[in-house]
Amino acid sequence: MTAVELGQPSFGGGLDLVPTTDETQKAKDYTSDQEVRWCPGCGDYAVLASVRSFLPELGLKRENIVFVSGIGCSSRFPYYLDTYGMHSIHGRAPTIATGLAVTRPDLSVWVVTGDGDALSIGGNHLIHALRRNMNITILLFNNRIYGLTKGQYSPTSEVGKVTKSTPMGSVDAPFNPVSLALGAEATFVGRALDSDRKGLTEVLRQAAAHRGASLVEIFQDCPIFNDGSFDVLRKGDEVAERLIPLVDGEPIRFGNEGEYGVVRSASGGLEVARIADVGEDAVVTHRAGEEDPTQSFALSRLSDQDLTHTVTGIFRKVDRPTYDDGARGQVTAATEQAQQRGDNLQALLSGKDTWAVLPEPENEQ
Amino acid sequence: MSTDTAVGPPSREVRQTHRVVIRFAGDSGDGMQLTGDRFTSEAAAFGNDLATLPNFPAEIRAPAGTLPGVSSFQLHFADYDILTPGDRPDVLVAMNPAALKANIKDLPHGGMLIVNTDEFTKRNLAKVGYESNPLEDDSLEPYTTHHVAMATLTRGALEPTGMSKKDAERAKNMFALGLLSWMYHRGTEGTEQFLREKFAKKPELAEANILAFRAGWNYGETTESFAVTYEVAPARLAEGTYRQITGNLALAYGVVAAGQQSKLPVFLGTYPITPASDVLHELSKHKGMGVTTFQAEDEIAGIGAALGASFGGALGVTSTSGPGVALKSETIGLAVALELPLLILDVQRGGPSTGLPTKTEQADLLQAMYGRNGEAPVPIIAPQSPADCFDAALDAVRMALTYRTPVFLLSDGAIANGSEPWAIPDVADLPDLTTTFATEPNAPDGSGEFWPYLRDADTLARPWAIPGTAGLEHRIGGLEKADGRGTISYDPDNHDRMVRLRQAKIEGIEVPDLTVDDPDGDADVLVIGWGSSFGPIGAACRRVRAAGMSVAQAHLRHLNPMPSNLGDVLRSYRRVVVPEMNLGQLSMLLRAKFLVDAHSYTKVAGLPFQAEELAGVLTDAVKGDLPA
Numbered sequence: 005m006t007a008v009e010l011g012q013p014s015f016g017g018g019l020d021l022v023p024t025t026d027e028t029q030k031a032k033d034y035t036s037d038q039e040v041r042w043c044p045g046c047g048d049y050a051v052l053a054s055v056r057s058f059l060p061e062l063g064l065k066r067e068n069i070v071f072v073s074g075i076g077c078s079s080r081f082p083y084y085l086d087t088y089g090m091h092s093i094h095g096r097a098p099t100i101a102t103g104l105a106v107t108r109p110d111l112s113v114w115v116v117t118g119d120g121d122a123l124s125i126g127g128n129h130l131i132h133a134l135r136r137n138m139n140i141t142i143l144l145f146n147n148r149i150y151g152l153t154k155g156q157y158s159p160t161s162e163v164g165k166v167t168k169s170t171p172m173g174s175v176d177a178p179f180n181p182v183s184l185a186l187g188a189e190a191t192f193v194g195r196a197l198d199s200d201r202k203g204l205t206e207v208l209r210q211a212a213a214h215r216g217a218s219l220v221e222i223f224q225d226c227p228i229f230n231d232g233s234f235d236v237l238r239k240g241d242e243v244a245e246r247l248i249p250l251v252d253g254e255p256i257r258f259g260n261e262g263e264y265g266v267v268r269s270a271s272g273g274l275e276v277a278r279i280a281d282v283g284e285d286a287v288v289t290h291r292a293g294e295e296d297p298t299q300s301f302a303l304s305r306l307s308d309q310d311l312t313h314t315v316t317g318i319f320r321k322v323d324r325p326t327y328d329d330g331a332r333g334q335v336t337a338a339t340e341q342a343q344q345r346g347d348n349l350q351a352l353l354s355g356k357d358t359w360a361v362l363p364e365p366e367n368e369q
Numbered sequence: 370m371s372t373d374t375a376v377g378p379p380s381r382e383v384r385q386t387h388r389v390v391i392r393f394a395g396d397s398g399d400g401m402q403l404t405g406d407r408f409t410s411e412a413a414a415f416g417n418d419l420a421t422l423p424n425f426p427a428e429i430r431a432p433a434g435t436l437p438g439v440s441s442f443q444l445h446f447a448d449y450d451i452l453t454p455g456d457r458p459d460v461l462v463a464m465n466p467a468a469l470k471a472n473i474k475d476l477p478h479g480g481m482l483i484v485n486t487d488e489f490t491k492r493n494l495a496k497v498g499y500e501s502n503p504l505e506d507d508s509l510e511p512y513t514t515h516h517v518a519m520a521t522l523t524r525g526a527l528e529p530t531g532m533s534k535k536d537a538e539r540a541k542n543m544f545a546l547g548l549l550s551w552m553y554h555r556g557t558e559g560t561e562q563f564l565r566e567k568f569a570k571k572p573e574l575a576e577a578n579i580l581a582f583r584a585g586w587n588y589g590e591t592t593e594s595f596a597v598t599y600e601v602a603p604a605r606l607a608e609g610t611y612r613q614i615t616g617n618l619a620l621a622y623g624v625v626a627a628g629q630q631s632k633l634p635v636f637l638g639t640y641p642i643t644p645a646s647d648v649l650h651e652l653s654k655h656k657g658m659g660v661t662t663f664q665a666e667d668e669i670a671g672i673g674a675a676l677g678a679s680f681g682g683a684l685g686v687t688s689t690s691g692p693g694v695a696l697k698s699e700t701i702g703l704a705v706a707l708e709l710p711l712l713i714l715d716v717q718r719g720g721p722s723t724g725l726p727t728k729t730e731q732a733d734l735l736q737a738m739y740g741r742n743g744e745a746p747v748p749i750i751a752p753q754s755p756a757d758c759f760d761a762a763l764d765a766v767r768m769a770l771t772y773r774t775p776v777f778l779l780s781d782g783a784i785a786n787g788s789e790p791w792a793i794p795d796v797a798d799l800p801d802l803t804t805t806f807a808t809e810p811n812a813p814d815g816s817g818e819f820w821p822y823l824r825d826a827d828t829l830a831r832p833w834a835i836p837g838t839a840g841l842e843h844r845i846g847g848l849e850k851a852d853g854r855g856t857i858s859y860d861p862d863n864h865d866r867m868v869r870l871r872q873a874k875i876e877g878i879e880v881p882d883l884t885v886d887d888p889d890g891d892a893d894v895l896v897i898g899w900g901s902s903f904g905p906i907g908a909a910c911r912r913v914r915a916a917g918m919s920v921a922q923a924h925l926r927h928l929n930p931m932p933s934n935l936g937d938v939l940r941s942y943r944r945v946v947v948p949e950m951n952l953g954q955l956s957m958l959l960r961a962k963f964l965v966d967a968h969s970y971t972k973v974a975g976l977p978f979q980a981e982e983l984a985g986v987l988t989d990a991v992k993g994d995l996p997a
Contacts, residue, residue: 036844038844038856038857065837065839066839066842067836067837067838067839067840067841067842068836068837069836070836072677073846075847082844082846083844083846083857085844086842087842088836088842088843088844089843089844089845089846090677090680090707090844090845090846091844091845091846091847091848092673092703092846092847093699093700093702093703093847096669096670096673096699096700098670098673099638099665099669099670099671099672099673099674099677100673100674100676100677100680101677102638102663102665102670102673102674102677103636103638103663103673103674103675103676103677103678103679103680103681103683103685104677104678104680104681104836105677106636106661106663106674106678107634107636107661107677107678107681107682107683108681108682108836108837110837111681111836111837128666128667128670129666129669129670129673132665132666132670331661331663332661334656335656335657335659335660335661337656338656338657339656339657339659341657342657342658343657347657347658348796349625349626349629349658349796350795350796352622352625352655352658353622353626353793353794353796354610354612354793355612355793357410357413357414357612357613358610358611358612358793359413359414359415359416359610359611359612360609360610360611361416361603361604361605361606361607361608361609361610361611362608363608
């Protein structure tokens with residue numbers, strides 16, 4: 005088997021080929037006539053509000069935006085946006101989005117999925133969409149529970165979680181979605197809290213602008229089956245000591261007074277330290293655009309299951325050719341060659357080796 | 370086509386014959402498929418009618434010299450229109466003891482056997498359980514056996530090239546081809562040209578193979594072993610220009626043509642699986658004709674991407690075999706609910722589970738018909754021969770686009786790899802498959818809204834509104850939708866109505882009436898089949914009629930919906946016989962739907978029916994000897 009140099013097209017922005025409009029848009033323009041049917045207090049409301057108010061900022065023609073979802077509470081999302089949308093089947097939204105993105109470069113394609121949808125039944129499609137670097141933006145709503153099926157543990161539930169299906173506590177080791185995405189060669193990985201509209205919008209903005217697969221993990225509350233699961237990141241005195249916001253190009257510091265920093269650990273990874281103990285120079289600087297994902301991965305490992313620390317912001321943002329640009333490039337090149345050669349369907353069907361059967365002579369037989 | 374060598378030596382008897390069946394059998398690594406393919410091309414170029422049956426193991430290289438490693442290629446060529454690759458070979462070429470042991474039972478007494486004696490060593494004989502050498506005992510007495518030391522002769526012919534003995538021996542399949550080409554008065558130029566092209570980058574290999582091929586030809590010419598040569602005149606097929614084509618190639622061409630005729634980009638989302646992978650291989654060559662191929666991470670992703678492409682306005686296609694259909698079932702159900710066009714190519718193979726990947730079977734009918742949750746009707750079309758795959762693909766796309774529905778096309782391993790002459794169609798005569806996308810709001814209440822499930826009164830199809838169309842933004846999904854508006858609906862009456870509407874849409878698909886072939890006009894037995902059994906059933910009917918009995922034949926191309934005259938046809942015969950390569954799936958449908966006492970004759974041996982056995986069944990039916 006041989007490999008060839010593909011001569012992939014140059015990079016651009018994620019929305020470069022999507023038509024824009026000069027008309028001013030408002031959140032209301034993205035609001036469909038469907039009544040929103042999530043439970044009162046569901047974190048999905050906050051995310052929906054953020055997305056509705058963020059989309060006008062893109063200035064795209066509304067008809068060129070498509071939201072595709074799988075199955076689960078969060079996957080009802082497309083019904084509530086007045087764009088094109090498809091509520092598909094459990095775990096398969098990335099596959100639908102893949103076919104759409106490859107054939108329609110003029111569309112802004114979004115996938116809305118949850119921790120069960122993306123990481124359990126759809127885990128295979130998620131990693132392959134990231135590996136291929138499809139030009140799509142994946143919003144992974146992580147509430148660490150199965151909500152729509154009424155409260156079973158999910159692949160992101162903490163070990164020992166007592167649920168309807170695990171009365172003695174779950175024995176599964178959970179996924180860390182950011183680590184998983186980085187391991188799957190994702191070119192853009194971010195994380196935000198549902199209630200942090202500013203932080204979420206900033207991650208969405210950069211995710212949309214990224215050409216390639218963007219994975220945005222959104223921590224989100226399920227008030228019915230996992231109530232208050234992220235409260236320690238929202239309120240109380242400890243919030244600042246738990247949340248580690250990433251700012252590209254800046255030293256990674258946090259705490260009420262910025263008294264904590266992320267530093268290299270003896271094992272080669274990263275750890276949290278008091279700056280007073282280690283000195284300013286020991287604090288590592290965040291570089292989302294670093295080709296080597298090692299530091300981004302180490303940052304993802306700082307997020308503990310018990311939320312002692314949670315890193316938010318953009319972990320990684322690098323350029324790599326996208327599958328859809330590459331596939332279209334081959335079709336375009338082949339089409340040009342075919343036109344130059346004058347290929348046509350008749351010639352294809354006829355092939356090279358043919359023989360003619362002439363009319364039968366009369367009166368024979 | 371060269372005719373310079375197509376003349377037998379004058380001292381030999383040249384016998385005219387109407388038809389010949391040759392089977393090349395050897396080890397998986399012996400190049401039997403290539404040899405058979407090449408002889409097929411020569412027969413095609415000569416103008417014979419032909420039909421082929423490749424038969425190979427699922428393992429790429431099973432242990433050399435063993436029975437599981439035997440690969441064979443059967444070719445039937447004739448001077449008239451034939452229907453099958455032939456029941457039994459007239460000539461068996463056996464390259465080793467395993468090939469002899471696996472195939473000799475099919476050679477009729479008096480048949481010609483050509484054996485490569487070099488491989489009949491003690492060790493190779495022991496490998497397949499021969500206690501004594503069949504070339505030396507009397508077990509081959511019933512046959513006209515020719516002992517030819519093909520490896521030795523090939524080695525000798527290639528000596529001047531300086532190739533190693535081992536490499537030289539690998540060309541022995543070309544020696545066999547040369548010998549058979551001589552025996553049947555086939556030219557040498559076509560094959561030599563083919564070898565030069567095939568090994569264009571390794572001219573030394575091309576020359577070696579050509580030397581072996583010529584050595585085989587000359588061996589026939591110069592030795593006294595072969596007293597007779599045979600001529601099979603060109604067949605009187607219908608006027609036209611022909612080429613040889615396999616089912617998978619015809620299927621791929623049908624998809625390319627459907628894209629051109631519908632003016633839609635084609636998107637194939639698929640995952641490699643035997644025996645359907647050649648469809649992917651072929652379509653991946655035709656990017657210049659507007660075809661995008663996507664090799665997905667699994668079967669589910671393949672069809673998911675195809676459906677996504679259909680949502681965006683492309684012609685979504687997925688190709689697979691039975692196990693893949695099982696994985697795709699949920700997405701097919703989604704496509705039924707979304708009412709979007711989608712073509713599902715199922716090249717059936719032996720099941721259940723992994724089953725017999727390289728062998729044929731037609732046991733996916735009920736899976737295609739009912740293999741989904743809920744009431745999820747899907748049209749089904751089945752081609753009856755390799756070349757017919759082209760027309761079937763176009764017809765499948767017609768249904769998919771006109772009625773906005775997924776459509777199953779059921780091919781099978783025998784059709785996929787088998788080949789026959791194909792009267793190349795004139796593109797100008799191909800059906801127009803152009804379709805329209807919705808561009809305007811359509812709400813009947815004048816609200817200016819777009820209702821994605823407002824149906825066409827004739828076809829019951831819904832509008833296809835693709836993203837990018839302003840004003841038609843809408844959401845669709847797997848949840849039940851309100852009739853017309855398409856919004857989520859849990860209303861009981863609405864669900865009942867939508868289930869019936871989806872069913873009515875598929876039942877209302879226009880398909881041609883079933884035609885019955887009853888040349889005598891007085892048959893009281895009807896034999897009805899579907900898919901690849903057309904050839905053996907037709908050949909069986911010819912035999913029965915040649916014996917002075919009457920039998921009517923009909924073949925179902927459309928399995929869902931079935932032709933509207935089918936019930937009348939079935940009820941107008943005293944006896945209905947349904948041969949199938951499954952345990953009676955069509956006969957069950959016919960019995961359930963039409964309350965006819967259809968007699969099911971089934972066989973699931975991984976091989977096509979033989980005309981002889983079916984003729985026996987039909988004869989019994991005509992004579993009233995079939996069990997009730």
